[in-house]
Amino acid sequence: QKEVEQxxxxxxxxxxxIASLNCTYSDRVSQSFFWYRQYxxxxxxxxxxxxxxxxxxxxxxxxxxxxxxxxVSLLIRDSQPSDSATYLCAVxxxxxxxxxxxxxxTRLKVLA
Amino acid sequence: ExxxxxxxxxxxxxxxxxxxxxxxxxxxxxxxxxxxxxLGQGPKLLIQFQNNGVVDDSQLPKDRFSAxxxxxxxxxxxIQPAKLEDSAVYLCASSSSFVETQYFGPGxxxxxx
Numbered sequence: 001q002k003e004v005e006q007x008x009x010x011x012x013x014x015x016x017x018i019a020s021l022n023c024t025y026s027d028r029v030s031q032s033f034f035w036y037r038q039y040x041x042x043x044x045x046x047x048x049x050x051x052x053x054x055x056x057x058x059x060x061x062x063x064x065x066x067x068x069x070x071x072v073s074l075l076i077r078d079s080q081p082s083d084s085a086t087y088l089c090a091v092x093x094x095x096x097x098x099x100x101x102x103x104x105x106t107r108l109k110v111l112a
Numbered sequence: 113e114x115x116x117x118x119x120x121x122x123x124x125x126x127x128x129x130x131x132x133x134x135x136x137x138x139x140x141x142x143x144x145x146x147x148x149x150x151l152g153q154g155p156k157l158l159i160q161f162q163n164n165g166v167v168d169d170s171q172l173p174k175d176r177f178s179a180x181x182x183x184x185x186x187x188x189x190x191i192q193p194a195k196l197e198d199s200a201v202y203l204c205a206s207s208s209s210f211v212e213t214q215y216f217g218p219g220x221x222x223x224x225x
Contacts, residue, residue, distance in 0.1 A: 043216035088154055098210045102154040
């Protein structure tokens with residue numbers, strides 16, 4: 001089992017729709033969770049971080065964390081073509097040294 | 113505030129040659145990371161420094177890869193000798209601590225022929 005799992009996609013949604021990106025992690029004691037966006041040929045950039053169960057909203061983005069289910073998601077409301085990118089889930093696992101582990105990413109395509 | 117700087121941006125070498133990458137983190141950031149990202153995959157951590165000490169290098173192929181962070185600021189990553197499978201983007205990132213947000217540099221694209 002991979003430590004951080006994401007569906008590679010592509011996930012295609014029409015413009016204006018809600019895009020839902022999911023991530024599961026294997027280390028039950030993981031503490032910190034991050035969503036990064038990576039445009040083709042560019043470096044990852046942070047969208048949101050979440051540390052406690054529940055929802056965290058920032059503009060059109062909502063991160064949801066469920067530690068019991070070891071599940072973190074990112075919702076993008078009113079999706080725009082400019083949201084088309086790969087979305088990377090990252091988890092900090094405190095087991096041993098604090099390891100920052102990235103998933104393989106989900107490619108999102110927003111269709112105009 | 114200046115971001116993470118990396119050089120060179122692109123490098124093409126032949127297999128068995130050596131190559132070195134340089135990274136200058138955001139000022140004051142104690143934690144520095146080197147990642148390898150192969151096309152279509154997420155970043156894979158190669159080595160993590162806390163100041164000038166190595167915290168994690170469990171995924172660094174030590175027979176060919178080496179990294180150092182002298183004086184706890186700049187860092188260099190070296191590959192000697194390079195293999196075809198080393199073709200990837202090498203990302204440097206820094207953070208104020210190992211539980212905080214990472215900020216990435218532009219990356220170095222390496223092509224090994």
